[in-house]
Amino acid sequence: MVLRGTVSGTRSIPIPGGSCWSGRAGPAGGAATIRAPFHSSLSPALKLVREPRVYVVGRQAVDPQSVQEFLNDHGALWETDALAPGEKIAEAAGRICYMSFGKGRKSNRDYLTNILQSAHGSVLEHAVWNFIFTGVSRSLTHELIRHRAGFGYSQLSQRYVDESDSDFIEPDVIADDPKLHAIWVDAVNQSRKAYDQIVAGLVEKFASVESATLRRKMARQAARSVLPNATETKIFVTANARALRHFIELRGDEHADVEIRKLAVQICRLMQKEAPALFGDYTIRRLPDGSEATATEFRKV
Ligand SMILES: Cc1cc2nc3c(=O)[nH]c(=O)nc-3n(C[C@H](O)[C@H](O)[C@H](O)COP(=O)(O)OP(=O)(O)OC[C@H]3O[C@@H](n4cnc5c(N)ncnc54)[C@H](O)[C@@H]3O)c2cc1C
Numbered sequence: 001m002v003l004r005g006t007v008s009g010t011r012s013i014p015i016p017g018g019s020c021w022s023g024r025a026g027p028a029g030g031a032a033t034i035r036a037p038f039h040s041s042l043s044p045a046l047k048l049v050r051e052p053r054v055y056v057v058g059r060q061a062v063d064p065q066s067v068q069e070f071l072n073d074h075g076a077l078w079e080t081d082a083l084a085p086g087e088k089i090a091e092a093a094g095r096i097c098y099m100s101f102g103k104g105r106k107s108n109r110d111y112l113t114n115i116l117q118s119a120h121g122s123v124l125e126h127a128v129w130n131f132i133f134t135g136v137s138r139s140l141t142h143e144l145i146r147h148r149a150g151f152g153y154s155q156l157s158q159r160y161v162d163e164s165d166s167d168f169i170e171p172d173v174i175a176d177d178p179k180l181h182a183i184w185v186d187a188v189n190q191s192r193k194a195y196d197q198i199v200a201g202l203v204e205k206f207a208s209v210e211s212a213t214l215r216r217k218m219a220r221q222a223a224r225s226v227l228p229n230a231t232e233t234k235i236f237v238t239a240n241a242r243a244l245r246h247f248i249e250l251r252g253d254e255h256a257d258v259e260i261r262k263l264a265v266q267i268c269r270l271m272q273k274e275a276p277a278l279f280g281d282y283t284i285r286r287l288p289d290g291s292e293a294t295a296t297e298f299r300k301v
Contacts, residue, residue: 046189047167049135049232050175052263056270058130058238060085067092076101082108084275086127086241090115094123112277121301124242125150127278129271131237133263137169139229140259143251150243154236159221164196167232172258172291191228198223241278244271245301248279252294254287265292 062085071078078101082088091111095101097120105111115123136144145153168188174180202219209215239247244267250256252264271279282296 044165046185046192047165048170048175049167050170050172051135052133052140052259052266053135054263054266054270055132055134056129056274057132057236059274060089060128062088071101074099074101078102080108080111082277084277086129086275087112087277090123090127090241090278093126094120097123109277109280113281116281116298116301119298119301121242121245124245124278124301125240127241127275129239129241129244129274131239131267132234133237134232134234135167135169136233136235136263137229137259138227138231138233140169140257140263141233141235142229143257143260144235144237144263147243147247147250149246150240151247152238156234158224158227158231159217162199162216162220163224163227163231164192164199166192166227168228168230169232169259170230188228188230191226194226195223198226241271241275242301245279245296248282248294249296249299252282252284254293256293258291261291261293265294268294 067078070076076099078092078095080088080091082091087108091108094111094115105114115121133141133144141155145151145155170181170184174184199216199219202222203215206215206218209218248264248268248271250264251260252268253261256264265284268279268282268284272282281298282294284292284294287293
């Protein structure tokens with residue numbers, strides 16, 4: 001497995017009310033830790049995140065021996081200059097349709113560009129990657145999991161995992177406005193305090209439940225109802241190239257929500273490195289507000 005993601009740095013910025021936040025920050029804002037003086041003693045310092053983080057944790061491998069056996073069995077010859085296994089697999093899938101191994105377009109890039117041009121998108125479903133997304137809000141993953149076709153998900157459980165030390169995703173437009181930022185921090189801290197108090201109260205209430213794990217689950221599953229959409233989550237995502245393209249087109253679009261657009265742009269950049277023949281047609285442009293959006297002439301292949 002290969003881990004990949006954004007680079008982090010460190011910075012410290014004053015916030016209203018005399019507090020300051022400091023910590024690991026990504027190139028465009030990144031994760032940070034805010035030390036809020038009014039916070040409950042039960043909870044650790046409030047940690048804020050501004051950028052999603054994407055880890056490409058899995059990719060396919062081609063079995064060359066098996067491919068050669070197939071070619072031998074069918075009297076076919078095939079060489080490809082594909083660099084990524086996903087590109088090679090997509091080309092092989094396309095060539096099966098017409099038994100065109102060794103014929104027609106010579107380069108993998110030409111072959112897959114023709115697949116995109118002709119919208120023969122089902123071929124791209126054979127190329128699959130695995131990701132972990134962190135530093136994303138529950139509202140982002142609510143939008144993400146609406147993408148059904150070609151996606152698989154496994155998300156952090158708020159029933160099992162203690163959220164008292166969770167990070168929170170602050171929207172840029174709020175973070176950049178000192179007055180709104182202070183209101184937002186206050187609201188999140190109130191939610192965290194309520195969460196801690198409700199968990200503590202419910203654990204006491206369920207004292208007769210023998211299993212400590214069950215007791216905590218019963219408390220957390222009820223207490224999570226006060227946590228905001230901004231609560232950070234982690235999600236394992238598996239997706240094929242066709243599904244990823246559809247996601248990048250819808251969520252990298254300038255009309256998409258800012259947070260999920262950042263994720264889509266980041267995925268687009270990673271996939272352009274992973275498989276340029278499958279994702280190289282996308283352009284990334286800067287919008288007047290400084291954020292980024294994706295575009296392609298081959299939509300919904
Ligand atoms: C800017 C924006 C605003 C949005 N606002 C809202 C909103 O206000 N409220 C809301 O509820 N959602 C909203 N959505 C979510 C949107 O409606 C989709 O649920 C989401 O984008 C996933 O798209 P999809 O269904 O095409 O993707 P997938 O589920 O991955 O499907 C991919 C494609 O497969 C085909 N497909 C999948 N399932 C079926 C099916 N059952 N029958 C036929 N064809 C199918 C379709 O061609 C579909 O486009 C918004 C999305 C965007 C990008």
